[in-house]
Structures are given as structure tokens and as C-alpha cells.
Amino acid sequence: MNQKLTRRRFIKGVIASGAAATSTAAWYSATGQERPSGFVERLVRINVNGQVRSVDVEPQETLASTLRYKLGLTGTKLGCNRGECGACTVLVDDVTTYACSVLTHSMKNGRIETVEGLESANGDLHPVQQAFVEELSPQCGYCTPGQVMSAVGLLRANPNPSREEARHAMSGNICRCGSYDSYLDGVMRATELIG
């Protein structure tokens, strides 16, 4: 327990005549007030890989937690859980996003796509996946789902990127094995596969 009492909190205490701030939930229940509007409901319906799923999501839950531990979509990896590596990259409305560093509640209105949702109905790999296989882009593979999602996001926005554009778009993904060159080969190959 942190005994820290910030000076500003003291001021607030003085101004508010000593009404100590506590946990808001406790405060509202103690004061008998209704919670202000905007308070989130835990049960949400989220669109993941084209399927709408009902999930009980804690207010503070990150999207990566929901995907991995509530929906079993373990393709989304946690490399750092701090937005410093990119292994958890998913697409939300086609935009690359660190799933470890957004709240599920913030993304609940978006179209969420993970690496598991890329294959076609008949099981064909997505061109990016196919290209990554052909170019042997992954090494250890732990960052690969994130790299795949970044590449897919790039190619949706720009189906014909230069290698330089590709590396900028992919730059939010660390590969500790150092397979950047092979991933870029893969992205360039994917542009050919997409045609």
C-alpha cells in the first residue's frame, strides 16, 4: 500500500473541506449517488474475425487479454505487454494496433482482425501468409503474427508499396531474430501474389 499523499490531493482535500477521494465506485455507493453516465457495461459484443462474440470484459482489460485468454486466440502474442515490440499487433478497422496497449472496451465498436482470421474460408493462406512461407520470413515465429498483421494492414492501405514504404509501415514490429530482411522480402512477394 502506498502511503504517498500528493500535495495536490491535499489541496483538493482542503478545497473540498476534507472530503477524501477514494475509489470512485466506493464513493458513489457511499454517497448514494448514481454513477455518472458513460460508465461501461462489462458484457460487450465484439466483432472478431468477422464473428460477433459476446464477452464479459473487465473495464481495464486489454484487447490482447480478451483475445488470448477469453477467446482463445493465442496467435496474438505478448512479447513485452508494453507497446515496445509489436508481437500483439492486430487490425482494428484495418488499422494496425498493439492489442496489449488498447482496452477492449475502447475497441469494441471496431472490426477486429487477428492472425487467425486471415485465411480464406477454404483454408487458403492469405497472400501475406503465403508470401511469408515462400520467403521463409519467420525465424522463431513469435513476432510473426504481428508482422503478418502489419503487412496486411499496409497492403490494404497501399497494395503496391516500395520496399522503403514497407519497412516504415512494418517498423513498429521488433524481430529479435533479426529477420527484417526476410519479412520485407515477404511483403514484396505478397504484393506480387496480390497482383
Added chain:
Amino acid sequence: MVATSHDVMPDIELYQPADEATALDLASRLGNEGWLLGGGQDTYGWLKDRNKTPAAMIELTQIDAWKGIKEISDGIEIGAVTTLTEIANNPLVQSRYGVLAKAASVVASPQIRNVGTLGGNLNQDARCWYYRRGLDCYRAGGNICYADSPEGLNREHALFGASRCVAVSPSDTAPALVALDATMVVSSSSGERLIPAEDFFVGPDRDILNMTVLNDDEILTAVRIPNTWANAEFYWEKVADRNVWDFALVNIAAVFKVSGGTIEDSRFACGAVECTPRRLEAVESEVRGQQRSEELAVSAGEIATDGARALNYNNFKIPLMQNLVKRAIRG
């Protein structure tokens, strides 16, 4: 009680107000127990580490009024929860305020720019490693600075304006906005106040616990950039260790009004050398009315670091800052 490595978001409430009034009301009711949430890129690390323990998050990104870039009578207004990606790619910003577009385009990484907001980038907390580790240093309300000592890891710390705390302003967009003479629109349930960008940030001498002058009940809702420096020549550069993720070792934003090779007027701001973006007024007056030249660049560069007080491992920032000023003047 013993230090352990945390990684899981602790219990915390979340509010997602859909309109301005509710958000302002929440901010005022929750005070410093409420954490304003933009893109959250400088939030979840704090919370997972349990180094900041607000009771609730107030998410601002659902409020459309605070999003987007629009023209106003004098310049443009950028909503505070507009993403950095949108700012970097916005044609209006790119064409008129290129220095801001450039600055926004090199923040952190693409994914962080995709959800990270302008307001978040401006309000982000100090990146001093000790502070981030959750140590009870001055900035955390304690009574010590671990970085400002002969052995402290202070390579990334301040040259100017240190007062017990030696952390620097980590923002890339802040110097650009100071250079552009932007105005911060700050709202609370009791009204709105306009703060010049330069005065929005606060050093440890005046407030060691905060990086900006925002009060607990206030929300930065928009940034207005006047026409004064629209379409001006500009220089932007960020020098960081790595070209992705890293915060600037020093960055510079400069805008110029040039006529016939003569710099009629200019504004310079450097980041990562002080707790606030550092406006370089002495440089501005040095170059006013002068032709761009190497000699001018050198003399202005030296003036730029007058009064710098280096720590043990950030000496290099002095020549680096001088060099960036030189480069800005060379154009």
C-alpha cells in the same frame, strides 16, 4: 511490499463519455482520481506497473467534438484526441504546417501513432527511467532525484531548467507547436481557457509533479495553430538512438519567414533538453534580419546552448543541440 514485476492491469473503473459535458463533469467529479485517457499509450504501462493508481479512466476518444482537423478563421484547430497518424497524413497540416506533420510522423512507432493522440503526446509524462520504474523520486512526490548525481544514469536528461528533477520533455509535437505559436484550448466544467503552447508546459521549479499547467478538472480539448506561421519554411529533426520507438535525445522545430534569403523572423524550439519544450529566443533574435550562412549558423548554435548545465552523461547534448540549430539555419 517487495518489488515485483507487474504485468496485469489492476482493477480500475472506465468511463466512456460520449459528449463533452459528461466528460468535463467526470473530470471535475473525479479530480485527480480520474485518469484522462486518449490513446492510452502513456497509460497502461503506468497502470500495469501499479506505479500510478487512479481509481478510474475517463476515455476521451469517443467524443467526436474533440477529434479531427478543421479550418478556423485564424488557422486550423486540431482536436486533442486526433491521432498522430491522422495529423501526419492530413493534407492541410502537411501543406501549411509541415513541421507538425513531420514531428507527428516520427513519434514512437506506427501502431502507437495509430491510436496515440495529439493530446496524449502533449500531456505525456516524463520518461526518466527512474521515475518510470516507480521509484519515489521528486516527480513522484518523493524527496530525492536518482538521476542527478555523479553516477546516475542521466544521459537522456536536462541541460536547462533543472530544479531537483532533471527529466526532459519527451514530446515530438510539443516543440513543433511551440514553434508554430499554437494555442491550447483547455476546458473544464467551469469554462474554457486559452493557453499559449509555450505556457502550457511547466518546469519542475514551478510544479515538480506535473508536466503541464492542466488542473485536475481540466481537459486539453484542442490545439489552435494560427495563420502566422502557415506555409512558413521550416526545419524539423529528431535525433534518437533508434529510429523507431525512441524518444528524442534532442529534437528541433523551427519555422522561418524568409525573404530574399534574409530571415525576417523565426521561431525555434528544442525538445528533450529541458522539462518543457525550450524556445530559443536568443537564437531567434540572433538570426533576425540575417542572411542564412554558415557563420550565422555557427554563432546561433553557440548562443542556443548558453546557460546549459550538463550532468555527467549528457554533455553530448550541448554539441548536438548546437548542431541541430546550425542545421535548421542552414536550411
Added chain:
Amino acid sequence: MAYMHIGKDFTPPDVPGKVTGRIKYAEDYTREGMVYARLLTSPIPHARVLDIDASAALAMDGVIGILTADDVYPDGEPQSTGLKILTNEPTLVGEPILALAAVDEKTAESAIAQISVTFERLPFVLDPLDSLQPGGADAYNGGNTFVFRQGFAEEKWTADQVASFRAGNEPTAEPQQTVEYGDLDAAFGESSYVYEGTFTNAGYPHHSMEPRSALAYWEDGKLYLHGGSQSLTAFADGIAGIIGVPKEDLVFVNAATGGGFGQRARAGSVPVYAVPAKLSQKINRPVMMRATREEEFTLGGARQGLTGWIKVGFKPDGVMAACDLWIVSDNGGKGGGADAYSAADCISVLYQADAVRFRGTAIGTNTAHRGAQRGPGQNQIAPIISPILDVAADELGVSRLDIRKINAAMTGDVGGPQRTPFTSAYMPEALEQAATEFDWEGRQSRRRQTNGSKVIGLGIGQGYHNAGRSGMDGIVMMGADGRLKIHNGVGNLGTYSYASTSRAAAEVLQMPWESCDIITGRTDLHLPITSPQDGSNSIFTNTRTCYGAAQDMLTKMKEIAATDLGGDPADYDISNERVHQIADESVGYSYAQVAQRAIELGGKYTGSAELPEELAEWTQIAVSRLEGTGFMGIFHDPRHEGNPPGFTVTACEIELDKETGKIDILEMISIGEAGTIMHPKGMDNQLVGGAVWGIGLSVYERHLYDPQNGLPASTGYWQSKVPTYLDTPLKIETGWVDLPDPENPVGARGIGEPSMGSVSAALTAAITDALDGHIFGASPITADMIINHVAGTSEEAVPLAQNNFRG
């Protein structure tokens, strides 16, 4: 030789699973009733736990139990360096003290905060030279160094000796280890250019992408352990011992590993996997222990930092006459490695110096544990020695390429203090190929060209690591379906060597790849022992075993065919998945038939008799379980002779901005010399991956500790500066010499480690080139160092400090 598989690209079977996210890493598994464990780690760099009060935590809802060092070591902790499962005597911040299991991670974290641990704080030290000072703190309880078979010892220099070394002079203290060959004095006497100076290498953290999380549960007396490792059976063999479970009762499940660069090769580097295993045993629930990125920094450890003095002499023609090397290495909080010796060995191998002397002392510090990690010593010395070679070349008027060619190792040469002959060595060819493909000569006109504040630097560098072991076992099986099952105990660390070595077996049996299955990923599939997958050895080591096992199967096929169908085994050959008479191809068996016959015959054909002697215990267990289930080819690999080297050469062109200290690598080419290339794309991956590591080592990666309090400051990717897409070249060209090595049946040697060293050597050479021959004598060379050098400013850094900013 025209191979069917070798030298050809293929898709390793796990790749689709990697691009679809389907392949499972340890933390992707769940188990009914699984609970979550988190670690409580030491907040103090050196301490003794006096008391643990977990009563408040254990009383919390959802808390299941805790595991302490007392549970793990009922007879007391081992009194030696080396990682412990849990400890009451932490010697670094972040060392695990106890683990707590709860119904979810959040509860576990909250509960850990309620545990009160009383520590006795002990003096700590973060730099070996500080520990060597009279009165300097000792990192361990009982000394600052650990002598094998003798125990802890304290080693001190005089204050003058430390000061003199820090001032740049040759250490005068007595080294722990001295190795030398040749007449050093005479060799220096012949030298017309002598360089002498000190240097520092920071350690660099392992930081594999997958933190070392692990899941363990017990079922039917067997321990199932899911964890990431670089080596499958070698790791399982070791971790069984650490946990204290009989080998036959351990099932190690490890389909994929999220990065392994040395620190996950041996169980001794990851004893923390015993935590979920023991905790699961204690609380009788499946336990998932998830490690955080911060914990991964500490658990993952780092390469040793080196502080040294080097003196190198060159004859007028550029021949390296002598190298004298004195290194104080940082053994971290848990003992280290032999990097310093390997650094000297590497100089001897790569530059064929007439005389070499190595003196070294290894001292503990209260920092992350040190050990195997991509190029022990060879790669740290690469950025130090390469610029020296260039300055010597310029001084002597020899071209920088020629000075490397003159000194290059070739077949017939010997290397290292032991004067070990190479199995084969084609360094001149590699240099030539790199120079040609890079147009080294043509580019010389660009050397030191300036463009504003930017200046061009050119660099060429070499990398080396011993790249092959032997003495392991191989098993191949075939069922009545005629498919070849290659039992491969090589770990899946991302090099695909588990697959490319398996191709040696397919090659022997001329088996279409589609008809082969690699049996791997979990030890209950009965896999033979292998060497740990460190030291660039898998390709050499395990092509030998796979090849040998398939050869055994081939011999047996011919025997069966000859017995059944007449003639002598020598009259038989194979093609199109048939064993048949050479004279009449219609007389023979399909593989399915011969396998069926083998199963009917049993005995040696199914692993029931006439097994090779000296099979490892681990392999024997596998064989005993496979016995009678199919046609078996089995092999125990005899020892090879000589040193199979892995060599690389890298050339690069950089643009260095003197005003910002930033380096842009414009072009880079890396050439591998690793015998026959098994798998071109895999080889390419090793070269480009090694390049990124080399760039990290040379200019980015940090290993920082706060000297005031011993806290690690580079626990995440951000602070440790792992290179990104935009810090590495847009395109790294690769190539290889591709000449076979005689000591390997398919001619192959390994490559993983040298690919990093040559890049570091070339890059630092290019930096020195761009700065008119300035030698930093350090890795990494960060932007601030370049800015300070150019501006003539300096920081008040402690000279030769390893875990802090260096001068």
C-alpha cells in the same frame, strides 16, 4: 554433388503454423484447473533473505500456495555460482526468491504485494574492476570469483593496478588464466606496426521475444512441462536433473520457441522452469508461470561484458605477428562463461597470428547472469580488433582487404591456442567473394567522401565460431506405410535446423520430402539425444546423426532385401522409394514392403537388438519405447577430428553524420563460409539475423545498471535498444562459398554466431573509417560517443566501466 534435398529450399513443416498463429508456444497452452504463478524477485542487488512472511498473502481469496527456496532446496542451496531455481541469497536484482500461485494473474500480483520479505542488505558491486579494488565489494557470498572444484575465492588487485589499467595500461596483476603459443617477444620484435590500447564491451541482453513462461502439470506420475528452449532433448535431459524427476518420467513439450540465442540452450540457464514444475507438485494443480518482459531480462541473462587491454603487432607486409590480450570479464551475479578465452581463440583463428598470449580474469558483479549467447567472445572482440586491423593496414600501406587475405585461415591451417587443425577453411574464398559482390575495390573511391556533415565509411570484417560437435545419436523409423519418420531432438529455435538436418536422412534414402515426417516437438515422441543447440553446431552435429541413422536403415534395407530376394547387400541400391537390385531394378521391395519385412523380422531391425554401444541414456529410453514399433535406423556418432569453423565475411558502406552521431548503413553484404549449404533460405536468415545482432552489438544495445543501487535500467526493448526495421539496412545481400567440409557426411558446418561477428567487425571498421581512423575500443559505439568525439567534448564516465556509460 547433385543432391536431391541438400542445398535446396523447402518449407519447414512449422512455418505455416507460424504465419497462421497456430503453432503453440508455452504460454499458449491451457490445462483444466490451471492456476497462475508469478515470481517475487529480489529488489536488492545483493542480500540475504532473513524472513518471509506470506501469511497475509496466503489468506487472500484465490491464493493457492507459494514455493520458496526452502521448498526447492530442503538440504540447503548449492554453494556455487550458477542459476538457482529460487534463492534466499540473491546476488542480483530480479533474482527469483519465491513464486506464488493464484487463480489468476491479477490475484497473484496483488498477493505478492502482501508478502513481507526481510532482507539483510549486503555490499554490492556492478563492475569487475570495482570489485578488484582493495576493499571493493564481492558479488557472491564468499568472494568475487568461483574456482571450479575449489569454491568461492576473493581476488583483489592493488589500487594502483586498477588505476593503471583504467588509465589505459597493460594490467600488471596476476591473471587467473594464461594461455599462449609462439614467441611473443620475437613476434613483436618483427612487427613494424604495433597497436596497444584498452577496450570495453558492454554485455548485451538476450531479450528473446517469448519471455520464458512455462506450464507444468503432473499426470500419472509423469511431469508434463511446456517451455521454450533452443534444444529439445538436450534441454529436457538437463531440466529433468534440475527438477529431480527421472528422465523417463519427464515429458517436455516444446513445439516452438520464441527466440533462443544461447541462453535457452541448456537447462542450467533456465532453472526457473522448475518453479512451475515444483509448485505444481506441491499444490497439485497445473501451474502456468508467466514471465514478464522485465523478468525475461533478468531470467534471460546476457553476454559477458569484457574489459581488456590488447596489443597487436603487424609485420611490414601486414602479417599479424603477435597478439597479446588481457581481459577482465564480467561474470555477472551467477557466474559467466569463457568469452575472454574465446576472444583470443578467435583472433588466433581469424588472423593466424604467429604468437598469441591470452591472460584473463573473470570477476562476478551483481548484474544479470552471463552465459551462452550468439558468439561468446568471438563477437565481442570483433568490433575491437577489426578497426585495429584497418589502422594497421593504412599505416603499413596494405589494402584493408589484403591485410585480411594475408592473414586468412585456409584448409591445412591450425587455429587457437591448442593449434587445432581446421576440418576445412575457405576464408580467402569468402573474402574474395564478398569483395567481388560488394565491389570493394570499386567503392574505394567513395571512401571518406563527405556530403555536408555526412561522411562515407567503408568496412569489411570477419566472423568466426567453432561450428560443430559430434558424439550424438540418431533415430529414423519407418512403418508399413513406407513413410520415413526422422526422430529429431534438435530444438525449434527458429533456425529450422531441426528440419534441415533431417533432410540429410531423406537424402540418404532418396526419399521425397513429402514422404518424410519429422518427429519432434515433444519428448514423448521418443527422440534421440542431441547436443544443445548453441555454438552454431546443429547443422554439423545433427546432419551427422540423421545421416548416420538413415545410413543404418539403408544398410538394413539392403540386408533384408538380399536375405529375402537373393544376392549380396552390395548388389542392392535404392531409387524411387524402393530398394532393388542394381542389375535388375524390378527385383526389390518398396520401402513399405521392406519396412513391413523389418517389423516381421524384429531384432536389430526394430531396435530390439544390436543397438550401437554408447547410446546416451536419453536415447536408450527413446529406443526402448520405440522398440518393435517399426523399422528402425539407429546411429551413434563417433567423434570427429579437427575444428569445423563457421566463417562469415561482411562488407558495408555507411554514411555517418558527424553532427548527429547517426549511422545509416547504405549497403551491406554478408558471405557465409559454412561448408555445404543445407538450406539456402535458412542460411540467408542466419546471415541477415546475425547482421541485425551485429548492428545491435556495435551501435545500439545497452546493458545498464545504476551504480548507485544496482537496479537494472535496460529491462525492456525500449531501454535496451534492440534494433528495429529502421536501424538496419533496407536490404542485406547475402551469399555463401558452398564448399563441402570433409568431416561432415554432407559437407555442412554451422553459421549462426559468426554472422553476427563479421557484421560487427565491418560496421565498427566503417565507423573508424568515417572518423579518419579513430578507434573507440568499445561496443556499442552510440551516437553520443560519436558526437562527443567529433566535438571534442567528453563525459565524466568511469573508464572501462561495463554496465554503465563508458568513456
Added chain:
Amino acid sequence: MGEIVRYKRDVWGEEVILGVSWDLLYVVFMAIVILLIAHAIIMAALAKKNLDRPTGDGRRVVRHESIDRLFHWLMAASILVLIFTGVAPILGLRVAWLDIHWISGLLLTFLVVAHIIRASFWQDFKSMLLMPKDFAEPFDSSRKPGKYYFEQKGMHWAVTVVALAVIVTGVLMFMQIDSPFWDRTNSMAEDQLGLVFLLHGLSTLALVALAATHIYFALRPEKIFYTRSMISGWMSEDEMAANHDTSKWSPKEAE
């Protein structure tokens, strides 16, 4: 509320003292205000009995030499500046207080040291000494004091103790920040540092209370001639006779 000491974790996670709980500032401030208001009310209720106040007219005697007055007011000013600059950040005022604070602190330190030396060798040190017999003074209306009456001596010595505490801890704290004279180090252990902060905080609280009390009494109508004397240097013989025993204090006549 309720806590006196604030704690923090040191760099290794162990709980150490951080300083005084600034909630106490509020408590002390309110307590002093209440006490003084109570005093004022009581005094007002008793006021009728004390109608004949000594007059300031007539012959004047020297109470405070100009140098002493200068010392007093400089000390007063520096203490007030110190209190204001020290309390401002606690109250959340965004002022650049630290430099002013330590400069005032240095001034105060200098003045105090100079005053101690002066008082020890050149001033009538005895006049300020608080003797055991002085403790009877408040309870015996027949006893009149010398130059300083009991409460004044008490105030002086309380301020002395508190000011010395605040100065000693302040100097130690000053040594923990960067100054024009040195670059700071982290040589003081965190638990010791916390203790210094705590003592500085506690003495600050005491100083606030004493300063408030002192100012209150200085402004009381029946005492205001003392304040006048601290400004102008003199008091009337009438005032002296009414409040002091001239056998114990015989000041020279004012010009």
C-alpha cells in the same frame, strides 16, 4: 488525515520516512487560528478591566537599537519568505520557489549566526535568559520583568530552537540540491534524508504556529507599542513603567 509522518519506498522497496504529513499544516493552521480567535474573544471579554493603558506620549526610552531592529526585520522577512515559498508548492501554487527559498534560507542562516555571535558578546545576553524564577511571572501580577517579559523570552527561545532546527535541516537539504557551489550527490541514505525532511517539516509547522502567534500578539492593541518599538526603536517611559521593572532594565533615553 491523522497521520503525522509520510512514508515512501526507498530505491530497494523498503519503507522509509518521506517527511511530515502536510495535512498537519492544515491542522496546525486551523488550531492556531482557533486558539488565537479564542484568545481574542477572551481578551475582548476582559477588555473593560484593562482600560487604562499606558500612553505612548512623554519621554521615550530606547528599547531596540537600530541594528537590532534591522536584524529582527530581516529575520522576520526571511522567515516569512521561507514559509511562503516552502508552503506555496504544498498549496499547489505554481511558483518557482526553490531558489528564493534557499537564498532566504542562507540569509536567515547568516543572520542567525551573526545574531548569536552578537548576542553572545556584544548584547545584554542575560536580558533574554529565561531563569527558573521567571516562570512565576505570569502568575504573579506584582512581578514585573526586566527588558523582556516571560512570554517574550519564551517566544524568543521557542523561535530560536525551531529556527535552529529548521536551519540545520535546511542546510542539510540544501546540500542535497544542485547549487552554484556544488553539484549534488546522493550520498545521504534515503532513511536519513527522510528524517531530515521530517524534522524540517515539523519545525516548519512549529515555525508557522509561532510566527502566527507572534504576529497576533504583535498586533494586539495592548502590545502594539512593542511592535512600534521594533519599528521606531523607542517606547515611552509610561509604557516602560507599566510593564517593566526599571530596577531590572534601565534603558537610556531616546533622542
